[in-house]
Amino acid sequence: MKNLFALLFGLLLTIPVLAQENMNIPLIEVEGFSERKLAPDEAVFSIHLEEKSMKVTDATEVLNTKTKNLAKALEKAKIKDYKLVADNFSVTINRIYRSGYARDSGYVASQNLMITTSSKNADLQKIVEAIQDSGDMSFNLNFQVSEATQKSLENELLTESLKNAESRARLVAETLGIKNIRVHRVSISSAPKPVYKMQAMRASADAGNEALLAPDSQSLQKTVMVYYTY
Numbered sequence: 001m002k003n004l005f006a007l008l009f010g011l012l013l014t015i016p017v018l019a020q021e022n023m024n025i026p027l028i029e030v031e032g033f034s035e036r037k038l039a040p041d042e043a044v045f046s047i048h049l050e051e052k053s054m055k056v057t058d059a060t061e062v063l064n065t066k067t068k069n070l071a072k073a074l075e076k077a078k079i080k081d082y083k084l085v086a087d088n089f090s091v092t093i094n095r096i097y098r099s100g101y102a103r104d105s106g107y108v109a110s111q112n113l114m115i116t117t118s119s120k121n122a123d124l125q126k127i128v129e130a131i132q133d134s135g136d137m138s139f140n141l142n143f144q145v146s147e148a149t150q151k152s153l154e155n156e157l158l159t160e161s162l163k164n165a166e167s168r169a170r171l172v173a174e175t176l177g178i179k180n181i182r183v184h185r186v187s188i189s190s191a192p193k194p195v196y197k198m199q200a201m202r203a204s205a206d207a208g209n210e211a212l213l214a215p216d217s218q219s220l221q222k223t224v225m226v227y228y229t230y
Contacts, residue, residue, distance in 0.1 A: 027184060028172050028228040032165025034157045037219045040143040045115040045127060047139045052094055052108050059091070059109035066135055067113060073130035074115070082117040082127065119143050145218055157222035158188065165226040178230045187225040 049066055053059035067086055074084065089111045096103050115127060131137050173181045 025184065025229050028169050028178075028181060028230065030165045030168045030172065030226055030228070032161040032163070032168070032224040032226055034160035034164060034222045035219050036153055036157060037217055038145065038149075040119045040145050040216075040218050041149055042144050042146040043117050043119045043121065043124060044142045044144060045131065045139050046142065047113040047115075047131065047137055048110065049113065049137070050108060050110045052106060054106035056091055056107050056109065059107055063089075063109055063111050066137070067111070070113065070131065070134040070137070073134045074127065077123070077126045077130045079117075079121075079123040079126050079130065081121060082115055082123075085114045085116070086111055087114070088112040143216070143218075145220060150220060153220055154222075157220060158224070161222045161224045162186075162226070165224055169226065169228045173228075173230065181228040181230045183226060184229040185227040189223060 047070075049063050051059045051062040051066075053062070071084055074082065089109075091107055091109045093104050094106045094108045096105050115131075117124070117127070121127075128139075128141075131139050169181060173179075
């Protein structure tokens with residue numbers, strides 16, 4: 001605990017020192033930016049289940065039954081290359097407020113289910129049908145760039161953003177007649193920032209009653225702050 005307080009105290013002392021340092025050193029502050037537009041490679045179906053009952057065991061049993069029904073429906077549809085995950089299970093008291101008074105009436109059990117697959121999976125429509133055949137379930141479908149893809153592009157985006165910052169700094173220096181600049185400090189964000197667009201889920205006259213699931217293009221962005229001194 002003493003070490004933690006010492007660290008925090010040291011940081012508090014460092015902040016004004018850095019601020020004073022920046023005031024005394026001539027700096028060119030530039031933002032480097034990079035962006036990569038690409039098609040999402042992952043589709044995620046998010047399902048929230050909720051059940052009320054006077055007994056916790058009864059509510060939990062209903063949720064387990066719904067989850068098993070969904071798993072069976074997906075298996076029956078012979079859907080390939082997907083992952084079904086259940087998480088965030090919780091139980092709360094079903095508290096009802098009426099006329100300024102609170103009354104407890106059993107429990108509310110809830111759980112989230114996620115079906116993850118490739119955005120190019122030809123069985124996306126079958127997954128929708130399997131969810132609908134499993135009972136009273138609603139879902140959200142999000143197309144996104146997978147974590148693996150983000151990590152594979154992180155170094156490329158970082159390199160591009162640093163080069164962009166350098167180019168902008170040299171433009172500023174040349175415009176202002178500054179001959180030599182050098183890097184003083186660099187601030188880098190932890191990871192590329194994914195920018196998502198809402199997925200398209202639209203009906204087509206040619207497809208009858210079936211929905212066409214079409215992911216929109218998305219982009220990964222990376223921003224760095226580079227301080228040059230001269």
